[in-house]
Amino acid sequence: MNAPTASDKQPAAPVRRAGGRNLELPEHLKAYKGVWVFLEHDRGHVHSVSWELLGEARKLADTLGSDVAVAVLGGPDEPLGQFAAEAFGFGADKAYVMHDPVLLGYRNEPFTKGLTDLVNKYQPEILLLGATSMGRDLAGSVATTLATGLTADCTALNIDPASRALAATRPTFGGSLLCTIMTLAYRPQMATVRPRVMAMPQVQEGRTGEIVQEMLGLVETAIVTKLLDFIADANSNRINLPYADVIVSGGKGLKHPENFRLVFELARVLGGEVGATRPCVQAGWVEADRQVGQTGKTVRPKLYIAAGISGAIQHRVGMESSDVIVAINTDANAPIFDFAHYGIVGNALQVLPALTQAFADHLALRGKAAA
Ligand SMILES: Cc1cc2nc3c(=O)[nH]c(=O)nc-3n(C[C@H](O)[C@H](O)[C@H](O)COP(=O)(O)OP(=O)(O)OC[C@H]3O[C@@H](n4cnc5c(N)ncnc54)[C@H](O)[C@@H]3O)c2cc1C
Numbered sequence: 246m247n248a249p250t251a252s253d254k255q256p257a258a259p260v261r262r263a264g265g266r267n268l269e270l271p272e273h274l275k276a277y278k279g280v281w282v283f284l285e286h287d288r289g290h291v292h293s294v295s296w297e298l299l300g301e302a303r304k305l306a307d308t309l310g311s312d313v314a315v316a317v318l319g320g321p322d323e324p325l326g327q328f329a330a331e332a333f334g335f336g337a338d339k340a341y342v343m344h345d346p347v348l349l350g351y352r353n354e355p356f357t358k359g360l361t362d363l364v365n366k367y368q369p370e371i372l373l374l375g376a377t378s379m380g381r382d383l384a385g386s387v388a389t390t391l392a393t394g395l396t397a398d399c400t401a402l403n404i405d406p407a408s409r410a411l412a413a414t415r416p417t418f419g420g421s422l423l424c425t426i427m428t429l430a431y432r433p434q435m436a437t438v439r440p441r442v443m444a445m446p447q448v449q450e451g452r453t454g455e456i457v458q459e460m461l462g463l464v465e466t467a468i469v470t471k472l473l474d475f476i477a478d479a480n481s482n483r484i485n486l487p488y489a490d491v492i493v494s495g496g497k498g499l500k501h502p503e504n505f506r507l508v509f510e511l512a513r514v515l516g517g518e519v520g521a522t523r524p525c526v527q528a529g530w531v532e533a534d535r536q537v538g539q540t541g542k543t544v545r546p547k548l549y550i551a552a553g554i555s556g557a558i559q560h561r562v563g564m565e566s567s568d569v570i571v572a573i574n575t576d577a578n579a580p581i582f583d584f585a586h587y588g589i590v591g592n593a594l595q596v597l598p599a600l601t602q603a604f605a606d607h608l609a610l611r612g613k614a615a616a
Pocket residue numbers: 419420495496497498499521522523524525536537538539540541542552553554555556557558559560563573574575576579591592593594
């Protein structure tokens with residue numbers, strides 16, 4: 246199978262314009278149907294963002310009256326069938342499975358060919374990928390190979406009632422505005438979403454679907470990149486902010502890098518992770534992996550404690566989906582109090598140690614009572 250060139254995919258005829266927008270799809274793209282999710286996996290585990298995307302895919306497909314499918318690519322012995330079965334539980338109706346020796350371990354070239362071949366053959370209307378390192382790398386090359394539109398780092402996905410196109414919303418202008426982007430005259434409509442932006446759907450036990458096996462047809466000698474070895478980054482899994490249940494974050498209000506110790510102590514007592522605002526990361530107070538926000542991580546913990554953080558929009562977009570937000574700030578008019586569930590107007594350098602002590606005492610008492 247060959248991917249179409251950009252010129253193949255240009256609209257055949259001028260499209261009707263209404264209200265300044267193109268509302269009509271070129272005839273040859275009208276056959277594209279269904280919502281797909283690229284299932285990302287690594288060392289035997291599917292990335293949670295793929296399940297989060299399946300929840301969104303299901304809602305989009307239900308609005309369109311179409312099906313949900315996953316595309317899962319991997320090496321000959323990788324448990325892709327098992328991943329497909331898990332995907333059915335999360336709402337997929339179909340799984341396109343591609344096993345091939347050259348798909349063992351991610352490389353852009355064979356994965357781009359595999360995914361574009363599947364898209365060209367089965368013609369999905371919408372294709373979603375996680376905005377992970379792999380997803381970002383793959384989505385860009387698939388979109389350019391297919392000559393279609395890609396909206397990266399979306400925060401909401403909907404169907405536009407007028408055009409029935411994917412309305413993909415993402416922050417713009419440094420996070421101060423949200424824009425909604427539609428790919429009206431090309432297919433598939435592609436979008437990436439960062440981990441934890443969408444909620445994890447419920448698993449429906451016993452739900453099944455259809456597995457379609459496909460071949461890649463690419464030999465190792467035709468691929469320019471070679472995978473020689475895999476060396477895990479010893480630090481990469483050390484800080485797992487997006488999936489932490491409790492996060493204590495610090496901002497510039499802590500005044501001095503040493504004061505971050507107070508944030509680490511509270512996080513340790515609560516069994517949580519430490520987050521930070523961008524200025525703290527830029528000043529070298531904490532590692533870049535701890536940054537929460539538009540240009541950092543998106544988090545969704547059960548508890549988010551923000552100490553000395555003003556609540557700028559670029560920080561807010563990365564943490565406002567937290568179940569409970571507690572803000573500590575000396576300024577009663579700080580923007581963070583507009584969206585925090587609980588606010589403490591006070592000096593974080595005093596409040597943090599007091600909270601650490603109070604939680605440590607409470608947890609010790611609970612431990613004794615349980616013994
Ligand atoms: C393109 C772009 C992307 C960005 N991306 C991000 C991002 O991903 N994440 C991010 O965080 N920011 C990001 N920013 C920066 C963002 O705009 C804000 O500048 C930043 O979030 C502010 O950080 P802060 O709250 O730590 O500092 P400040 O805004 O300086 O706020 C400090 C707060 O601490 C309070 N305070 C002072 N002393 C104390 C005390 N003793 N106890 C308690 N409170 C005290 C103050 O009242 C104030 O509200 C981005 C900006 C741009 C332009």
